[in-house]
Amino acid sequence: MADINLRKARQIIRFALAKGRELELKPLSVVVLDAGGHVIAFEREDGASPGRFAIAHGKAYGAIMLGMSGTAQMARAEQQAYFMAAANGVFGGQVVPVPGGILVRDGKGTVIGAVGVTGDTSDNDLIAGAAGVEGVSGLTADG
Amino acid sequence: MADINLRKARQIIRFALAKGRELELKPLSVVVLDAGGHVIAFEREDGASPGRFAIAHGKAYGAIMLGMSGTAQMARAEQQAYFMAAANGVFGGQVVPVPGGILVRDGKGTVIGAVGVTGDTSDNDLIAGAAGVEGVSGLTADG
Amino acid sequence: MADINLRKARQIIRFALAKGRELELKPLSVVVLDAGGHVIAFEREDGASPGRFAIAHGKAYGAIMLGMSGTAQMARAEQQAYFMAAANGVFGGQVVPVPGGILVRDGKGTVIGAVGVTGDTSDNDLIAGAAGVEGVSGLTADG
Amino acid sequence: MADINLRKARQIIRFALAKGRELELKPLSVVVLDAGGHVIAFEREDGASPGRFAIAHGKAYGAIMLGMSGTAQMARAEQQAYFMAAANGVFGGQVVPVPGGILVRDGKGTVIGAVGVTGDTSDNDLIAGAAGVEGVSGLTADG
Numbered sequence: 001m002a003d004i005n006l007r008k009a010r011q012i013i014r015f016a017l018a019k020g021r022e023l024e025l026k027p028l029s030v031v032v033l034d035a036g037g038h039v040i041a042f043e044r045e046d047g048a049s050p051g052r053f054a055i056a057h058g059k060a061y062g063a064i065m066l067g068m069s070g071t072a073q074m075a076r077a078e079q080q081a082y083f084m085a086a087a088n089g090v091f092g093g094q095v096v097p098v099p100g101g102i103l104v105r106d107g108k109g110t111v112i113g114a115v116g117v118t119g120d121t122s123d124n125d126l127i128a129g130a131a132g133v134e135g136v137s138g139l140t141a142d143g
Numbered sequence: 144m145a146d147i148n149l150r151k152a153r154q155i156i157r158f159a160l161a162k163g164r165e166l167e168l169k170p171l172s173v174v175v176l177d178a179g180g181h182v183i184a185f186e187r188e189d190g191a192s193p194g195r196f197a198i199a200h201g202k203a204y205g206a207i208m209l210g211m212s213g214t215a216q217m218a219r220a221e222q223q224a225y226f227m228a229a230a231n232g233v234f235g236g237q238v239v240p241v242p243g244g245i246l247v248r249d250g251k252g253t254v255i256g257a258v259g260v261t262g263d264t265s266d267n268d269l270i271a272g273a274a275g276v277e278g279v280s281g282l283t284a285d286g
Numbered sequence: 287m288a289d290i291n292l293r294k295a296r297q298i299i300r301f302a303l304a305k306g307r308e309l310e311l312k313p314l315s316v317v318v319l320d321a322g323g324h325v326i327a328f329e330r331e332d333g334a335s336p337g338r339f340a341i342a343h344g345k346a347y348g349a350i351m352l353g354m355s356g357t358a359q360m361a362r363a364e365q366q367a368y369f370m371a372a373a374n375g376v377f378g379g380q381v382v383p384v385p386g387g388i389l390v391r392d393g394k395g396t397v398i399g400a401v402g403v404t405g406d407t408s409d410n411d412l413i414a415g416a417a418g419v420e421g422v423s424g425l426t427a428d429g
Numbered sequence: 430m431a432d433i434n435l436r437k438a439r440q441i442i443r444f445a446l447a448k449g450r451e452l453e454l455k456p457l458s459v460v461v462l463d464a465g466g467h468v469i470a471f472e473r474e475d476g477a478s479p480g481r482f483a484i485a486h487g488k489a490y491g492a493i494m495l496g497m498s499g500t501a502q503m504a505r506a507e508q509q510a511y512f513m514a515a516a517n518g519v520f521g522g523q524v525v526p527v528p529g530g531i532l533v534r535d536g537k538g539t540v541i542g543a544v545g546v547t548g549d550t551s552d553n554d555l556i557a558g559a560a561g562v563e564g565v566s567g568l569t570a571d572g
Contacts, residue, residue: 005332006329006330006331006332009329010329034336034465035193035465036193036336036463036464036465036466036467037193037194037465037467038330038336038337038339038465038466039328039330039339040329040330041327041328041329041330042325042327042328043292043295043296043326043327044292044324044325044326044327045292046291046292050320050322050324051324052324053324053325064192064193064194065192065193065194065197066192066194066198067191067192067194068192080241081224082220082224082227082228082240083239083240083241085228085231086201086227086231086236086238086239086240086241087198087239088236089201089231089235089236089237089238089239090194090197090198090200090201090236090237090239091194091197092236092521093236111192148475149472149473149474149475152472153472177479179479181473181479181480181481181482182471182473182482183472183473184470184471184472184473185468185470185471186435186438186439186469186470187435187467187468187469187470188435189434189435193463193465193467194467196467196468334496335493335494335495335496335497335540336464336465336466336493336494337466337493337494337495337496337519337520340494340519340520341495341516341519343519344515344518344519363511367510367511370511370515371511371514374514374515374518378518379515379517379518379519379521379522380518380519381515381518382512382515382516382518382519383511383512383515384509384512384515
């Protein structure tokens with residue numbers, strides 16, 4: 001398993017932000033975490049609200065810790081709200097279970113990191129983040 | 144009352160993981176706590192997401208602290224979500240109220256510890272964990 | 287007062303990392319915060335230990351919250367350790383009072399953000415971070 | 430980089446506990462973390478005090494997050510107590526900066542995990558933990 005390196009993390013962020021501008025989304029914030037849930041890189045576009053790091057981080061961190069995309073977490077939260085509330089408890093309140101939390105998989109399907117995007121609707125956040133991941137050769141977005 | 148010793152804790156984990164492999168479940172993580180809710184042993188199978196200790200621990204810890212199996216906690220959460228939310232609050236966010244949290248009872252029915260299993264569906268987690276407990280002579284699983 | 291925008295934050299990080307490579311420092315991590323102490327951008331070089339975001343953040347966050355550079359905080363900690371311990375308490379443990387936490391001032395001397403650098407010795411972290419800030423036209427490093 | 434798998438984690442624990450028995454140390458507790466600081470396996474010997482998971486975890490977790498062995502952290506704490514206090518703050522109080530926190534390196538010197546041992550004196554904890562790591566082919570202990 002190879003973690004995402006800084007060069008690839010920068011590419012993911014650039015491609016995600018470019019997608020946001022192409023679709024004329026609100027200012028986005030994008031974080032890239034390694035396979036252990038630790039921050040490699042983050043950027044917040046001008047005009048975004050100040051708390052965006054925590055939201056982006058919570059989307060990506062929850063995906064890594066649970067091994068579930070934000071979309072899958074949201075489905076679980078809709079069915080069983082107390083489970084996601086409890087998961088949030090055990091992870092120190094650092095889980096944001098909505099689309100925009102994206103597992104990054106390598107060519108073998110192994111999770112090598114996660115991306116968290118926030119700023120527009122959750123669905124648009126996911127579109128931008130997935131474009132960021134898929135823009136990098138060899139990486140697949142599981143959002 | 145005799146606590147579970149390390150030898151029995153290892154057996155519980157081995158039997159639970161063996162059951163998981165027999166049923167071809169996803170990679171499992173299993174924790175064994177003593178009657179005070181303190182960790183005796185834990186193992187996370189290769190391929191499980193990194194946050195599995197916290198989930199397994201939350202299932203077992205909630206069972207010990209409340210004296211209720213994960214199944215019983217889930218029933219309470221379905222009826223009265225705010226009670227389980229409050230329980231989680233007083234126990235520092237360390238309660239995960241779903242199946243896979245199993246009270247371990249001795250021959251007299253006394254709770255001598257708890258097991259927490261996570262990785263597959265909650266129901267399958269319970270099956271594996273109960274097999275682990277029941278595989279040890281003299282122990283009964285209350286899941 | 288103008289906050290640091292994303293373009294300038296990227297420049298600060300690039301110049302700081304370039305200085306680190308020029309001086310052959312260990313892998314560095316650099317965070318840029320706005321005047322409110324909120325993350326604009328962060329990068330962790332390959333080979334750095336996973337917890338570097340928290341250290342870099344703590345250096346920059348403490349600088350913003352207290353209006354004191356890391357060097358000034360360290361001097362205070364040497365004289366009055368319990369004051370810095372107390373400061374850490376009121377700021378939720380998020381203050382790291384050593385060199386490498388740098389206030390960013392504009393042409394009028396107003397604090398418009400902070401930079402946190404970690405990875406090598408604290409003194410070298412400061413050298414790299416100050417080079418990052420001073421590399422951007424109109425910004426002054428108060429480290 | 431290959432993380433430590435469960436098989437190797439079990440070996441590390443077995444060898445560390447065997448060393449403890451050979452030296453007639455007090456009951457030991459041993460945790461093995463992956464390169465992201467997440468628990469793979471843990472065992473607490475009979476007779477150890479109940480809080481040993483947290484101590485063992487804190488030794489290993491601090492080593493991973495800071496990229497420094499417990500011995501190196503202790504030296505830093507002796508010189509600059511407020512730095513280690515601050516590091517503890519940013520890592521949620523989860524850092525125990527004394528010997529017995531051991532970085533595990535592969536043949537290339539890359540950190541692939543950490544071991545935390547507690548129960549006897551810190552120096553003896555380190556001896557047992559290093560024996561555990563060095564007992565596994567291809568692994569080197571940096572304690």
